[in-house]
Amino acid sequence: MSHDPIDALLGPDERAFRAEVRAFIHDTLPASARRNADLGRHATRDEVILWQKALYARGWAAPTWPVEQGGTGWDAVRVYLFTLECGLGAAPKVPAFGTKMIGPVLYTFGSDAQKARYLPRILQADDWWCQGFSEPGAGSDLAAIKTRAERTGDRYIVNGQKIWTTKAQHANRMFALVRTTTEARRQQGISMLLIDMDTPGIELRPIIGIDGSHSLNEVFLTDVSVPAENLVGQEGKGWDYARFLLANERSDITGVGRSRRQLARLRTILGQRGADPVLLAEIAEVDISLTALELTELRFLAAQARGESLGAGASILKLRGTEIQQELTRLLREALGPDALRFGAAATGSAEGIAEEYLYNRASTIYGGSSEIQRSLIARAAMAEGA
Ligand SMILES: Cc1cc2nc3c(=O)[nH]c(=O)nc-3n(C[C@H](O)[C@H](O)[C@H](O)COP(=O)(O)OP(=O)(O)OC[C@H]3O[C@@H](n4cnc5c(N)ncnc54)[C@H](O)[C@@H]3O)c2cc1C
Known part of the structure; x- marks a missing residue:
């Protein structure tokens, strides 16, 4: 074991908690998944889902969520120790898209129906979300996105292209930034939509990485019809939700x-x-x-x-x-x-x-x-x- 500077700062309860997490990982994680993670390989879809379900069964599916939404109520040190031990124990890295990104956006800004429908499924890894933010020409300058969502009755019709969409080939849902108006300031014309990936008009093309893996994709959206109830929060406020989400992504x-x-x-x-x-x-x-x-x-x-x-x-x-x-x-x-x-x-x-x-x-x-x-x-x- 390498140098472990945190240990000296911990009290007896925190040490006991840390030992509990370590033992759980040791006893629960299949050796093949540990080996894959240890070698820096992308976890398989099955490894990720099994691990998230094991965490859910233990009550540890989303450590940072509020308790009433299924979180743990842990303090900052315990959240840290849990994350640290998952890394030290070579647990599969659960993609942050559900628990760290769209989950907190939904319990903070989503409708009651969205919370009831999606949050339990995120906790139990019943859905695999992907992040449809970047586009050709809109990465660092995310406010430049061009994918359009036009409201017709109780639907949005979405046209455009996303790129670098990690693990979209596994995903059944996408949270996407779309432009709902071109008239306002760039940021104010952006909204966030929840899109089912099996909706007609969605086409995926793989991008093979320099390491030989298929982790990235292009996603083309042509006349994709999305129910208006899948709008997160208010129309035109997508930029605020995206900034909230990106802070969670970065710290993860x-x-x-x-x-x-x-x-x-x-x-x-x-x-x-x-x-x-x-x-x-x-x-x-x-x-x-x-x-x-x-x-x-x-x-x-x-x-x-x-x-x-x-x-x-x-x-x-x-x-x-x-x-x-x-x-x-x-x-x-x-x-x-x-x-x-x-x-x-x-x-x-x-x-x-x-x-x-x-x-x-x-x-x-x-x-x-x-x-x-x-x-x-x-x-x-x-x-x-x-x-
Ligand atoms: C492995 C991987 C996974 C990804 N997964 C996802 C995903 O799941 N979903 C998603 O939506 N996106 C994803 N992305 C996209 C990622 O967010 C963008 O690649 C990133 O924001 C940079 O945007 P860009 O590629 O368009 O580069 P650009 O924005 O074109 O930048 C090119 C270069 O110019 C520099 N630059 C640009 N603007 C400035 C500035 N104002 N000041 C100084 N330097 C600047 C950048 O630092 C960079 O070096 C992923 C990317 C990678 C590589």
């Missing part, structure tokens, strides 16, 4: 537990192969950065639990979390030397999965909002604070 990408596990893997490889002092110094540096990130995340979670908004905190966590993830996969490759060039089935033993994870991880400083955009958000918040 931090990944301290997974990074700690990677650090341990790195040290095991070095134990087998030896390391030069420069590499050791780089590893010490990333370890310190990870500890700083961990403490920062705890600080933000505590502030959030006091009712304070996370603000640019989500950007800080996303930015540093993904930089550290990339640094760790770089160091793993350094530690492996020429073996790091082996890809797919040619990579065996300690090299297994590392080339693919390194390549896929190039995307982590882009998805959820690129690093440049996060830096701008942080700078703007700092300037506003100083003003």
